[in-house]
Amino acid sequence: xxxxxxxxxxxxxxxxxxxxxxxxxxxxxxxxxxxxxxxxxxxxxxxxxxxxxxxxxxxxxxxxxxxxxxxxxxxxxxxxxxxxxxxxxxxxxxxxxxxxxxxxxxxxxxxxxxxxxxxxxxxxxxxxxxxxxxxxxxxxxxxxxxxxxxxxxxxxxxxxxxxxxxxxxxxxxxxxxxxxxxxxxxxxxxxxxxxxxxxxxxxxxxxxxxxxxxxxxxxxxxxxxxxxxxxxxxxxxxxxxxxxxxxxxxxxxxxxxxxxxxxxxxxxxxxxxxxxxxxxxxx
Amino acid sequence: xxxxxxxxxxxxxxxxxxxxxxxxxxxxxxxxxxxxxxxxxxxxxxxxxxxxxxxxxxxxxxxxxxxxxxxxxxxxxxxxxxxxxxxxxxxxxxxxxxxxxxxxxxxxxxxxxxxxxxxxxxxxxxxxxxxxxxxxxxxxxxxxxxxxxxxxxxxxxxxxxxxxxxxxxxxxxxxxxxxxxxxxxxxxxxxxxxxxxxxxxxxxxxxxxxxxxxxxxxxxxxxxxxxxxxxxxxxxxxxxxxxxxxxxxxxxxxxxxxxxxxxxxx
Numbered sequence: 361x362x363x364x365x366x367x368x369x370x371x372x373x374x375x376x377x378x379x380x381x382x383x384x385x386x387x388x389x390x391x392x393x394x395x396x397x398x399x400x401x402x403x404x405x406x407x408x409x410x411x412x413x414x415x416x417x418x419x420x421x422x423x424x425x426x427x428x429x430x431x432x433x434x435x436x437x438x439x440x441x442x443x444x445x446x447x448x449x450x451x452x453x454x455x456x457x458x459x460x461x462x463x464x465x466x467x468x469x470x471x472x473x474x475x476x477x478x479x480x481x482x483x484x485x486x487x488x489x490x491x492x493x494x495x496x497x498x499x500x501x502x503x504x505x506x507x508x509x510x511x512x513x514x515x516x517x518x519x520x521x522x523x524x525x526x527x528x529x530x531x532x533x534x535x536x537x538x539x540x541x542x543x544x545x546x547x548x549x550x551x552x553x554x555x556x557x558x559x560x561x562x563x564x565x566x567x568x569x570x571x572x573x574x575x576x577x578x579x580x581x582x583x584x585x586x587x588x589x590x591x592x593x594x595x596x597x598x599x600x601x602x603x604x605x606x607x608x609x610x611x612x613x614x615x616x617x618x619x620x621x622x623x624x625x626x627x628x629x630x631x632x633x634x635x636x637x638x639x640x641x642x643x
Numbered sequence: 644x645x646x647x648x649x650x651x652x653x654x655x656x657x658x659x660x661x662x663x664x665x666x667x668x669x670x671x672x673x674x675x676x677x678x679x680x681x682x683x684x685x686x687x688x689x690x691x692x693x694x695x696x697x698x699x700x701x702x703x704x705x706x707x708x709x710x711x712x713x714x715x716x717x718x719x720x721x722x723x724x725x726x727x728x729x730x731x732x733x734x735x736x737x738x739x740x741x742x743x744x745x746x747x748x749x750x751x752x753x754x755x756x757x758x759x760x761x762x763x764x765x766x767x768x769x770x771x772x773x774x775x776x777x778x779x780x781x782x783x784x785x786x787x788x789x790x791x792x793x794x795x796x797x798x799x800x801x802x803x804x805x806x807x808x809x810x811x812x813x814x815x816x817x818x819x820x821x822x823x824x825x826x827x828x829x830x831x832x833x834x835x836x837x838x839x840x841x842x843x844x845x846x847x848x849x850x851x852x853x854x855x856x857x858x859x860x861x862x863x864x865x866x867x868x869x870x871x872x873x874x875x876x877x878x879x880x881x882x883x884x885x886x887x888x889x890x891x892x893x894x895x896x897x898x899x900x901x902x903x904x905x906x907x908x909x
Contacts, residue, residue, distance in 0.1 A: 408820035415827045423836050427686055430694045430841065434685050554663075563671040570678050577685035582677065 387484065388492060395495035406498060413454070413502045420446050420572065421509070435576030441604055442574055444513040448529075448603075449572035449596035451506035452536045458499025459537075463491050464544045468551030474640050487631060491545065514603070521603050529599045532613060535620040536595035540568065542623035543590065545631065552634040571595045591619045646742065647750050654754030661720075662762050669714065669763035673770050680706055680774070695841035701867070703777040705838050708863045710770075713835075714763045716798040716859075718805040721752050725809035726818045735906045745806065745893060752802050782868040789875060793862040796882045801858055803889035810893070813900030834860030840869075854889065857882040 399406050421443055428439040437445075467490060470476040480486055514521065521529070544564050570592040575583070578593065586593045594616045601607045680703055687699045697705070725748060728734050737744045771778050781787045808825055811818045830836060832855035839850055839860050850856055861878055864870045870878060 402817070405817050405820065408817075408824075412820055412823045412827070415824060419827055419831050419836070422831060426837055426842065427682075429843075431686055431691065434682070435688075563667065566671045566675050569675050573678055573682055574685075577682045578678075579681075582681065 384484070384488065387489075391493060392495055395497065398494075399497050410498045410501050413498070414505060417450050417502070417505065417509075420450070434574060436606075437574045437576060438517075440513045440516045441600075441606070444510055444517070444604060445574060445596060445600040446572045447506045447509040447513065448533070448600040451503050451510070452533050452540065452571075452596055452599075453568060454499045454503040454506060455533070456499075456537055456540045458496050458503065460491060460541045460544065461499075462494045462496055464541070464548045466494075467545075467548040471551050471638075476638070477640050480635075486635075487628075491541070510603075517604070519604065525603055525605075528602050528613070532599035532602060532616060535616050536571075536599060538620040539591055539595050539616075539623050542620070542627040543567075546623075546627040549627070549630045549634045552638060567592055571597070587615075588619075591616065591623075594619065647746055650747055650750040651754045654751040655758060658755045658758040662758065665759050665762035666766070668719075669759070670766040673710075673766060676706060676710060676770070697838065697841065700777045702838070703774060704779050705863060705867060707771055707774060707778050708866050709834070709859065710767060712794065712797065712859060712862050712866075714760055714767060715756060715794065716801050718752065718801050719755065719759065721748065721755065721802070722805040722809040722822055723819075724751075725806060726812040729810070729812040729900075729904070730816070732906045734904070738901070745897065748806060749802060756798070779867075781866050786865065786868055789879070790862055790866045793865050793879060793882060796879070796886050797858060797862050799886045800854060800882070800889060803886065803893045804854065804858070807889065807893045807896050810896045810900050813896075813903050829855055829858055832856065833858045834863065838864075840864070851878075852881070854885040857885055 424439065424442050424446060427434070428442075432438065434442065467476075470479065470490065476486075476490075479489055482489060547563065567590065570586060573593075575587070575593045575597045578586070583593065594612065598607070598612045598616045602613065607613065683702050683706075684699065687694065687702075692698060694702070734744060737747065781790060804825070805822075808822050809818060811821055815821070832839065832850050832853060834856060839856055840847055842850070857878075861870075861882060865875065865878075
């Protein structure tokens with residue numbers, strides 16, 4: 361974990377005991393540098409993982425193409441509109457992977473081995489360091505491939521999103537990201553009480569995969585559950601629909617923005633509650 | 644033979660530790676299954692009665708049978724365990740004992756599947772009960788017997804392929820990327836995502852010569868009574884051929900790997 365920057369973190373932290381934004385940015389910059397060094401230690405593996413993600417992305421698009429070789433619409437969605445949705449979902453999921461996934465998965469390891477003790481002692485916000493410690497750079501490259509597919513879709517559909525639409529899209533993607541992060545962080549907190557994390561990771565993959573399907577395909581209880589309780593059907597659908605001019609009213613945008621904050625506060629409450637009940641594993 | 648029965652029994656006891664994990668896993672995996680079924684309902688909509696030879700109930704029952712076959716045969720932890728056994732030098736002890744590692748692993752796989760099936764039984768049965776109007780039994784007893792035979796071949800094929808992939812750990816440090824790349828092909832060409840007979844006929848013909856459809860799609864197709872006569876016997880023959888071929892490959896790769904093996908930490 362030793363980096364050339366670690367000294368400067370130390371000197372920076374001394375004069376600002378209350379932890380200003382600048383101090384956190386400096387720390388985060390050091391974490392990035394750390395991650396780059398770590399990734400470059402395993403270059404082949406780094407490239408192979410990007411390949412794996414590209415392959416799975418292509419697979420999803422193939423599935424959509426196969427369906428559309430037999431029909432020309434699913435509810436009111438055409439082929440390239442759905443591909444746009446799949447790509448938007450992939451974009452959000454890959455940025456999420458880059459910033460949060462590894463960290464959230466490792467929380468249960470910190471708890472199981474008792475290394476959370478060490479992080480609690482650091483003079484910074486524990487949730488900050490636990491959530492952002494590692495950056496998975498491959499995720500950004502895969503997110504770029506998703507953007508390329510989205511650009512192609514826009515050309516096929518002949519749409520030219522305005523600057524406002526693109527800004528709105530990015531804002532809504534941010535909300536989607538916050539939803540993904542909060543929910544997985546919430547799930548990871550469960551490992552304060554149970555030991556094994558694999559079940560949680562699997563739960564994550566299965567749930568998040570719903571987000572790339574068009575919301576119009578769902579009805580009744582399932583749709584209500586995954587719109588209001590676990591907003592998987594909003595995360596990618598709302599930003600994609602904004603680009604495609606498919607939103608009838610601003611209601612869904614408001615709902616996604618609102619729910620992303622609700623999810624975040626729910627995860628923060630559970631995190632604090634869990635910490636109060638934390639009894640270290642090793643000592 | 645006696646010692647392998649012992650391995651199965653130990654394997655069952657060890658995997659029982661994961662029972663909650665298995666229960667979670669099988670329950671969670673029903674959510675995307677339900678989503679896929681909903682997507683197909685939307686594709687059929689009000690007007691479409693048939694798509695590439697599948698009616699909507701047939702399409703849904705395809706996914707239901709697929710879930711059962713997958714629960715019975717999918718390799719879950721075995722490949723990771725084999726790879727880490729090699730990496731950590733744990734296989735040294737098997738080289739010294741009068742026990743064959745492949746048979747040992749096959750016993751553990753059997754034990755693991757047994758425990759998984761028991762754990763998945765309640766959630767999967769409840770799910771199928773919820774969709775019972777679409778679930779069908781095979782058209783007749785003979786079909787069911789052919790299905791059973793094909794299911795066993797599928798399990799063996801799944802195991803031998805995963806075993807061989809895991810043996811790559813003799814040569815490379817990190818096998819997970821290779822496993823995921825192969826898994827992607829199995830996922831699409833094995834019929835996991837959609838029945839492969841909705842693809843263009845040329846693509847289907849080519850795919851039927853690869854091992855992938857026999858890892859999942861073929862037994863499901865038999866169960867649904869969609870293959871009979873020469874196509875059935877020919878298919879089973881190809882499936883059997885792949886089982887033999889992958890078995891031979893597994894043995895060959897093991898023999899090569901063992902020469903490279905340096906017993907790290909052993």
